[in-house]
Amino acid sequence: MDVCSWKQRKWKQLSRLQRSIILFLFAFLAVCGVISYTTMGEPWKSLTNKSLDDQRTETEIPGLKLANPAVLPAPQKADGNLGDYPELSPQKPPKPPHVRRGPSNLQNKPPQRDMRLKTRHDTSKVVEEPIQADKEEKTEKSVISWRGAVIEPDQSTEPPSSKIKEPEKPLSVEAEDQKEPVPVTERQVAVIEAFRHAWKGYKDFAWGHDELKPLSKSYSEWFGLGLTLIDALDTMWILGLKEEFEEARKWVANDLVFDKNVDVNLFESTIRILGGLLSTYHLSGDSLFLEKAKDIGNRLMPAFKTPSKIPYSDVNIGRGTAHPPRWTSDSTVAEVTSIQLEFRELSRLTGDEKFQKAVDEVMKHVHTLSGKNDGLVPMFINTNSGQFTHLGVYTLGARADSYYEYLLKQWIQGGKKENELLEDYMRAIEGVKKHLLQRSQPKKLTFVGELAHGHFSAKMDHLVCFLPGTLALGAHNGLTADHMKLAEALIETCYQMYAQVETGLSPEIVHFNLHAQKGHKDVEIKPADRHNLLRPETVESLFYMYRFTGDKKYQDWGWEILQNFNKYTRVPTGGYTSINNVQNPSNPEPRDKMESFFLGETLKYMFLLFSDDIDLINLDKYVFNTEAHPLPIWVPT
Ligand code: DMJ
Helix, strand or coil, X not given: CCHHHHHHHHHHHXXXXXXXXXXXXXXXXXXXXXXXXXXXCCHHHHHCCCCHHHHHHHHHCCCCCCCCCCCCCCCCCCCCCCCCCCCXXXXXXCCCCCCCCCCCCCCXXXXXHHHCXXXXXXXXXXXXXXXXXXXXXXXXXXXXXXXXXXXXXXXXXXXXXXXXCCCCXXXXXXXXXXXXXXXXXXXXXXXXXXHXXXXXXXXXXXXXXXXXXXXXXXXXXXXXXXXXXXXXXXXXXXXXXXXXXXXXXXXXXXXXXXXXXXXXXXXXXXXXXXXXXXXXXXXXXXHHHHHHHHHHHHHHHHHHCCCCCCCCCEEECCCCEEECCCCCCEEEHHHHCCCHHHHHHHHHHHCXXXXXHHHHHHHHHHHHCCCCECCECCCEEECXXXXXXXXXXXXXXXXXXHHHHHHHHHHXXXXXXXXXXXXXXXXXHHHHHHHHEEECCCCCCEEECEEECCEEECEEXXXXXXXXXXXXXXXXXXXXXXXXXXXXXXXXXXXXXXXXXXXXXXXXXXXXXXXXXXXXXCEECCHHHCCECCCCHHHHHHHHHHHHHCCHHHHHHHHHHHHHHHXXXXXXXXXXXXXXXXXXXXXXXXXXXXXXXHHHHHXXXXXXXXXXXXXXXXXXXXXXXXXXXXXXXXXXX
């Protein structure tokens, strides 16, 4: 039988009521189908196990995946004008409870449990709510939004294995989670206020120049490349100073030109300019900064054209020529071994291995060199012979300091695989313990002295105060717990270098008393050494110590230091100044100079120290260069 006529017959057999019900049901189902399709898109997609983001990506941008959320928290809106410190008044009343981003132990995954950050019960007052990153307006480039919501395809962070030409993407697009933002604390607000005050001076009197001279309301030039502005870019990003950042970005876009007949120091321009541009690229996702980083990176490469491949100290970035200082053919060991994090990252980002090759060669060469003393290196290396010179003098201070720091940090950056770096680091710390550690009187402070041709000197540069932080970072990454113990002892000493001085600010160099004498403190200061350049090292180490232990005393020590900077180095018309005499509170003798690292490092580390947000530059994802510019760890833990 024909199916159609069978259906017709059955239909006629139904009552009128039954026919009406069936017709009504058909009509109802048809209307529902149309509505659900037009309001929900393709409903079948929700039956797949793909995330909504994935589904949206596939439907909206064919071939492109939406970027993951930024690794950093949403921007923290800076407070308005707080007036003169210390009469700070927060914009909004405190807002408990303090919101923590993610589980409290999120960041700490090292094998040593005892070094983990315990859950911190934040007692500091919460000041205001940050703004959600998603709601932020876009910069001129449509793919960038404030704090790094970048629409780019996903990339892994593995280093280039051979001549990989695939460029890498900024870390800001790789974060796997965007968690609740953490409000800033009162102390962080004070740091923001200090930054703004410093920035006001720079903007009013030194805009686009290297350093502010806050007393004479002018500026000084070193390389003529807007050093302070570049050094401060990522600090503004981290502090949430959006307007200031955008203004500085415009200067970088329109006025930063490297095609200049000017000699720059390879090390200083690498750590401040290349490092600053790379980290700002990672935090913001703005390709302008990567383009500028490539430009300066290429212009610095002539420094490596030496007989030994140990780079010259100076490069003319306009002419493409390089040379050692006029009086010698030596370079400083710290300088040639503390440019690696930046050049390696530049290779990873560009896919051009020449940068990494040049700096890796230096490390490999130094690894094999004789003239070390239990892992401790001399301070100079000859660019012709490639040999250490001025043998027999060992310090963790000027000219050697960041060699040790970069051994550990390169090992961390590369995913803890480059064993020679770790070996050299571990050996060097053993060398420090064996030759340079002593205890002072009367307080028995552990300090790192110097060794000159077998003679111990109880002299310690403030620069050495990077060491507690570095030791703590190593311990956090699974190195021996002894390193953490040493870090704890040394940071106490660094704090005492401030606390035992009349202004509460450390001099550039101290000498420790090895023998108890009535009326003498541990710390002695020679007239030539009593200046303070607003250096960051102690605050830097306080930040690491607080991150890894959660002990509030480190925050309190940092707070004291910030207050003393405000008391003795703040210039009312804008800016902060280095001082000549930390021993004279009634006249600390201002030097009329604000170093770029005050904004690049000191205030950044202060802000991070006063934060309980372990994801505000998560130390399992980022490693700081020696100028406090965070660069991604290639294989985050
Ligand atoms: C900075 O330029 C860097 O931290 C460098 O490693 C040492 N000196 C200054 C800060 O003190």
